[in-house]
Amino acid sequence: MVERKLPKLEVAGSTPVVRFFVSARSSIAVFAVLAVVGLLAYGLVNKGSSGITVGDAAPTAPLPRLEGGGSESLTDYRGRWVLVNFWASWCLPCREEAPALERFQQQHGGPGFTVLGIDSRDLTSDGIAFVEQYGLSYPQLRDGDGDASRDYGTTGVPENFLVDPSGKVRLVFTGPISEEYLREAVAPLLPSDKS
Amino acid sequence: MKARVGLLALFALALLAPVAGAAEQTTLGEIEEEVMCPVCGTLLQLAEAPQAQRQKAFIARLIAEGRSEEEIKDALVVEYGDEVLATPKGSGFSLSAYLVPIVAFIVAVVALAVGVMRWRRAGGGGPSDRGGAGRRDPSGEDSDRLDADLARYDL
Secondary structure: OOOOOOOOOOOHHHOHHHHHHHHHHHHHHHHHHHHHHHHHHHHHHHHHHOOOOOOOEOOOOOEEEOOOOOEEOHHHHOOOEEEEEEEOOOOHHHHHHHHHHHHHHHHHOEOOEEEEEEEEOOOHHHHHHHHHHHOOOOOEEEEOOOHHHHHHOOOOOOEEEEEOOOOEEEEEEEOOOOHHHHHHHHHHHOOOOOO | OHHHHHHHHHHHHHHHHHHHHHHHOOOHHHHHOOEEEOOOOEEHHHOOOHHHHHHHHHHHHHHHOOOOHHHHHHHHHHHHOHHHEOOOOOOHHHHHHHHHHHHHHHHHHHHHHHHHHHHHHOOOOOHHHOOOOOOOOOOHHHHHHHHHHHHOOOO
């Protein structure tokens, strides 16, 4: 019987070019999995940090004034209670709450407290017209690109945040704020007089 | 001859003039395709939210004032920030949106070229490989044995 000694055959997958593509494919797959895991982690971390709650420090990034130029930050109001009110002229519920906020400002506004309006994702001219229409006397800032809204984690307008003199959030109210809420939840926290 | 060329040039200019004029005049539809509704997070042309309606009215007003497309986009950026643009600007960090695909393409081409070079260096492209991957000609001794083996069969 003749000994069969045939040349050793290489498997198709072992040629250099196939090896190269197999290793490249593995690297791409590993990279893709890592990218997906990273994106999921980033999304979870971001979701977890979105939206400030009672006890958190209120964001203090400066914003341009709606009228008159220049900018202001919440730190300019340190030592006072501030009711931060996010609104927009195109928002119908904002029209409902604007008169109540102005009346509250008239009653309680002073060195110890102020309402601070932030006009969010709105046209400047529309915002100014809104302020004039409702005769709003409290200071107004502009958040055209929505950065401040994102910092506060708002989900829409209107939303209100009561910030204490040390800069901590004491109340969060989503939706149009009512006179009843202002009288029963906000007023008791404020200094007894307007001084 | 010169007069004929001059007449032809005038004729061509007359034909192009309305086209050039039309290119400067933008429309609400054109702008809506290139800007976002900041509140909805969609293209403005798909948005019907109250904020989007105000944004459309703002654009229509600027068009009526004779503003160009770039001027209108600039005005929208002043109002709503860079994110109002559906396509990023070609400067600053936004430039990466254009550069990254180009760099990725170059890297892919280089990787492919390196892979092909390595394959060729390893003899992968030689004529002896045409029959199949990893196939080699048998040595003289093996060839003799193969011939002897085959001679046993009446094919």
